[in-house]
Amino acid sequence: MKKRTRSACLLAAFALVLCGCDAGAGGSTEGGPGSKAGAEDKVAQVIAELDRICREQTVYMVGPEKGVRLAELIRSSEPAVVVECGTALGYSGLWIARELEKLGKGRLITIELDADRARQARENFERAGLAGRVEVRTGDARELVSKIEEEVDFLFLDCNYANYHPCFTALEGRLRDGALVVADNAGLGAAGMKDYLDLVRSRYKSETEWFDIDLPWGKRDAMELTVFGRKAE
Numbered sequence: 001m002k003k004r005t006r007s008a009c010l011l012a013a014f015a016l017v018l019c020g021c022d023a024g025a026g027g028s029t030e031g032g033p034g035s036k037a038g039a040e041d042k043v044a045q046v047i048a049e050l051d052r053i054c055r056e057q058t059v060y061m062v063g064p065e066k067g068v069r070l071a072e073l074i075r076s077s078e079p080a081v082v083v084e085c086g087t088a089l090g091y092s093g094l095w096i097a098r099e100l101e102k103l104g105k106g107r108l109i110t111i112e113l114d115a116d117r118a119r120q121a122r123e124n125f126e127r128a129g130l131a132g133r134v135e136v137r138t139g140d141a142r143e144l145v146s147k148i149e150e151e152v153d154f155l156f157l158d159c160n161y162a163n164y165h166p167c168f169t170a171l172e173g174r175l176r177d178g179a180l181v182v183a184d185n186a187g188l189g190a191a192g193m194k195d196y197l198d199l200v201r202s203r204y205k206s207e208t209e210w211f212d213i214d215l216p217w218g219k220r221d222a223m224e225l226t227v228f229g230r231k232a233e
């Protein structure tokens, strides 16, 4: 297991991404509402709105620093199928789906236990113009992941610490060799997900990435990045 720290300068990257002018966007900001820039502005607006709502209502979400990192990971790994366990209102899903849209391929299956949150997330993906890339499934991720039939290239775990281990083991048979598995809150929630962290760190190439965050519920946290099928060093 390796550890690395990511600096707060990611906030600058966040500002750029919110403007829809990060390096990956590749387009000019010219054009009306139907243009590529207009579509990116729409996503950025919904992300900014959800960022505010989640902070005000204490709906736990990844926040911009980890959102930027998730986007980078999607951009570099170009997954065909992404599974997220724990949708909430769709904040992290928007960061993921926007990159899939920019890549012009791939889709996100995101699972949420709370039916009202799942409904709101669907609306948010719709408003952001990303509904075509996302399927929100309502129910217990520990059960629903077993129903996924396609090969999964990217798994994002963010659905209560004790559920990481059962979600991961239920989906193991569907994970492509080399698939990236990202587990949120590996800092703040390390004790609660010890079974999961022990499993992936002992079996696979796994790295703990630390983030300085600025959320009402925490200032420093980590995500565990695991490459499925690759041996632990």
Ligand SMILES: C[S@@+](CC[C@H](N)C(=O)[O-])C[C@H]1O[C@@H](n2cnc3c(N)ncnc32)[C@H](O)[C@@H]1O
Residues within 6 Å of the ligand: 060, 061, 062, 063, 085, 086, 087, 088, 089, 090, 091, 092, 093, 111, 112, 113, 114, 117, 139, 140, 141, 142, 158, 159, 160, 163
């Ligand atoms: C931390 S929030 C997810 C945040 C979201 N990934 C984001 O960053 O915007 C955790 C969510 O997991 C959901 N959840 C809890 N247990 C679950 C389960 N067994 N299956 C699916 N979702 C679950 C909760 O209702 C909550 O909305």
